[in-house]
Amino acid sequence: MHQIPRHTGRKGRRNLTVPEGWTLVAKVLYVVFASFAGLLLSTVIVYGSSVVRMTYEADRMIGSAQNLANAALGCGGDVNFADASHDLVDSAGKLRDELDTVKWTLVRDHTAYGNDITAVRTMLNAVGDLVDGPFVDLMNLAGSLSGFSMEDKTIDVSALLQVPDIVQRVHADIAQEVRALGELRQPRITAVGRVVESGRSALESVDSLLTQYDDLVSLIPSLLGADGARTYLVAIYNPAELRSGGGMVGNIAAVTADRGRVTIGDFVVTTDYQYADQPFDKQGALEAAIFGNQVYAYPQTTTVNPNFQRAAVTLKNLWQAQEGNRNTDVAGVFALDPVFMQALIGATGDVTLSDGTVLNGQNAVSFFLSDLYTKHPDFVEQNNFTNESSKRIMSSVMSNVSASTASAVLRAVKSSSSSGHFKAWMNDDRELAALVRTNVFDANVAGVLPSDPKTPTAGVYFTEAVASKLDWYLDVDVQVSRTCGKTLAATKRRLSDAVDARPRSTAISAVDSSTLGDEYTVEVTLHNMLSKEQASLMPTFVVGEDGSGTMQPRLFLMGPTGGAITSLAYESGDFVSNGVLDGHQFVNLRLPQGLAPEETVTVAFTVRVAKDASTPLNVVTTPIITADGTYTGTNGQVTDKCAAEGSDQSTDGSSAAASPQSSSSSADASDPASPSASSSSSSDATPTDAPTTIIDDQSGADTSSAGALDSLDKLRGELSCPVDVKAML
Structure with missing residues (x-):
């Protein structure tokens, strides 16, 4: 018996369990081909070359989908995302074109398998429309993003301004394909019917998942300065010198986004700041009654206030009070510590510092909180080194965010914001709320005080x-x-x-x-x-x-x-x-x-x-x-x-x-x-009277709702690395 050739020699492949719904079109093709075996053998002269071509393209599509899955899920390996994406686009198109030929129309019209052929064509059309449309758009977008430049400290992500339009087209295309799949007649082959239904359900799930990102997607243009330059502050905490909110604010850098071009300014040591001699607002005066004047006077001690939403406002006010910053609005403040930096390094790859130290996902915390001070005992040189190292780390992280690392980066952000090692304040609180709703940020990223009397x-x-x-x-x-x-x-x-x-x-x-x-x-x-x-x-x-x-x-x-x-x-x-x-x-x-x-x-x-x-x-x-x-x-x-x-x-x-x-x-x-x-001691102390200042309570955001990352986490939990799509066939 003549065997149809298949490309099965892919290196490093192991059989693993994959949930139904992955590469659904490929599965349908294999099921249909197996069911049509007798028919194909009797008409091998007419259909043999067509079957060989479709089998080859199906194998290419399976391989490229498998490579993309491994890349997206961070399974490792030397996956070329661009090549795999091109193969998926090319193979899906050729499969669709081949099955649309007259010879397969004859099978549809003159055999009992007409509904099955129609189902396969509809599935291929669904994949083809999505691949040829939004997927290609995203491929083109990814190709136009520039890497981080250490020389001018910029990264051009202006292509991301197109994301809202692409996502809108995805919603429209998915709705159309779901309707088309829902109108199909029942296929003769049970497995085909099951996979068609699974495909429709999968598309609806993808649409639902994307919906959770709609608020964030619509904010991308404004976050990236589409309507004019926006300035964000990045503050680095040092927990080796504690403050209520985590650590002393040691360094601050301004990050500017202007029409998609992001520029990272120099990190400035907070000891170089001009200090404040009075509170910036009424709330600052109330806070000083509890925490002392240090809460507004010095950037290093703004975080004696454990409420980050207020500490960030005070830090922003101090920054704006410095020479050259007074006419600059601040759109947001982000605070991070060495635990967050270590998580990012672990997600994106090791970083070699100028003194030869290699930071990884296990040693960055101990280096910045302990080893640094013995390796660089001179205080001035140490400050210069930490500023330069901060730039190297940001350069490395931003340059190494890719399809294969994105999942780990998002997980690092989610975990660090949950545990208080990464915090955010936005001048427009709707923007922070949108980030939290997607579950990219945990609700604890706001750093507000707990406020539910029922859970004291x-x-x-x-x-x-x-x-x-x-x-x-x-x-x-x-x-x-x-x-x-x-x-x-x-x-x-x-x-x-x-x-x-x-x-x-x-x-x-x-x-x-x-x-x-x-x-x-x-x-x-x-x-x-x-x-x-x-x-x-x-x-x-x-x-x-x-x-x-x-x-x-x-x-x-x-x-x-x-x-x-x-x-x-x-x-x-x-x-x-x-x-x-x-x-x-x-x-x-x-x-x-x-x-x-x-x-x-x-x-x-x-x-x-x-x-x-x-x-x-x-x-x-x-x-x-x-x-x-x-x-x-x-x-x-x-x-x-x-x-x-x-x-x-x-x-x-x-x-x-x-x-x-x-x-x-x-x-x-x-x-x-x-x-x-x-x-x-408390035994001989005369009770000290207390200020009875009361202001509006600030409620924390609800952390109970599941977000898009939870859906992705569930999906990854059902997969094993590296993914082997053929294990499902």
């Missing part, structure tokens, strides 16, 4: 008061326990065995105690993991000017929405301020005695949640990044022995620790690093 979340945010890079060595542990029985912990002599001090009241009149429910005790333990020997060997800009390696953390304790911080216990510290901001109570506690190498200190406080809270108290912290990983809080873990003891706690507020405070005090305005406050 308290915060423990850290800011390092010593100019240093010590916080790579800070270990943090937070424990939460629920109060049982009628007596509130805030009224007892001790909140924790680890804190030898009586609790002091932090209740304020702005919070109605009758609305409060369960009480929890939160213990925060800090440990300096740096050894004395290590400290003696490190440069002073790492361990502090005195060379001791002593940390001086400031704690900003945040109560949950609808709840309150009712008491606080510490052995030695400065009770700086206590008030309400953004719908949350904040307590500012400084530990001026510091945390010397190998030392440990514990602070405890009580929290009462809203009466209608439906989950236990969760506590989030500033992301603490060390060699052991990243710590971000308790993740809802609570020690609750109430059920075992057969007791519950009173929630009527009758056992309040002390009368609420009603007047106000705040962080000293003269020196943000050294606020005026009495240094004492």
Whole structure:
């Protein structure tokens, strides 16, 4: 028997499971050819050459679709995206042309397989229309994109301005093809009918997936400056010197998009900025009452405010106040840290720095937070090196984003925005909302404070008061326990065995105690993991000017929405301020005695949640990044022995620790690093009155909705790398 030749010698091919719906036309052809075997054998002289040609083109189409799938899903291999795309276009067109010839029309009109031929033709027409139309448009668009130029720091992505029109055509074409498939008569071959239905369902799924991107697609022209230049700020955090929102703002670059041409400006060290001597707006003055004047005065400390939407506005105002920037509007602010940079490098490929260091997806964090300071101990040279390295990393990432890396890049963005290592503020909040709706960005990218009283979340945010890079060595542990029985912990002599001090009241009149429910005790333990020997060997800009390696953390304790911080216990510290901001109570506690190498200190406080809270108290912290990983809080873990003891706690507020405070005090305005406050333990401290400033609460975005990336993630979960399309036949 003569066997039809097939190209099966593709290197590296393994049989893997692929979900139905991939390369549907190829599957239909193979099913139809198998069913027509007897007919083809009897008419081999007439149809033999046609079958050979279609089998060859079907094999080409399968191979190119397989290569494109591997590239799109990041399966690796030496896939030439342009060549695979060309093969798909060419083979699909030739298959359609061959099956449209008169000889196959005779089969359709004079055999029992007429509906099957019509079905195959309709499927080929659907693929042909989509391939010859939007797919070719996207191929042409991709070919016109220029790479990143390190010399003039630009990338020309003006071709992306065509994306909205292309996507509109995709929607229209898919709707037309779905209608055509729906009007087909039932094929004789069951498998053909099943695949046709699967094809229609797949097209509808693709259309639905694209719809989730419609808002973003329509924004592309404005985001890229189609109507005039737009400026964005990129701020790089350094978590080795902690701030509430993640880390000190070390470097800032302006990125300009003008009609699709994107220019990346130089990264400027924030110590070169001209500082502010007064708040930029009324909200800034309210924030200074809690966080001190540092919250608006210095770009490095704007992130002492854990609410990124406000920190970004203040940073934007500081940038605009600099010489040469005063008439420039800012469309958005993006903040990132070494964890995000490491994720991008892991997605797009290793980066070699000017000193020969090779960064990859595992070592970038430790390099920028630790190794950098020993390899480049001179402070000025170090700043120059980090600025130059930032450009190299951006150049490498932007130059290596491709079909084969896009999935990993998007995943890095999604994961980093979820975990607080990448944040965004947009002057037009509709643009940020569109990015979140696609699930390209997680809703946490906004960096807003938690706001649901039914799922109470308290915060423990850290800011390092010593100019240093010590916080790579800070270990943090937070424990939460629920109060049982009628007596509130805030009224007892001790909140924790680890804190030898009586609790002091932090209740304020702005919070109605009758609305409060369960009480929890939160213990925060800090440990300096740096050894004395290590400290003696490190440069002073790492361990502090005195060379001791002593940390001086400031704690900003945040109560949950609808709840309150009712008491606080510490052995030695400065009770700086206590008030309400953004719908949350904040307590500012400084530990001026510091945390010397190998030392440990514990602070405890009580929290009462809203009466209608439906989950236990969760506590989030500033992301603490060390060699052991990243710590971000308790993740809802609570020690609750109430059920075992057969007791519950009173929630009527009758056992309040002390009368609420009603007047106000705040962080000293003269020196943000050294606020005026009495240094004492909570046992001998006179309660400090608190500002009772209340402003509108800011709600976080809903993270429950599934987005387009979830659909892509599900698809990839059903595939194995590398993809082998023939395994489905």
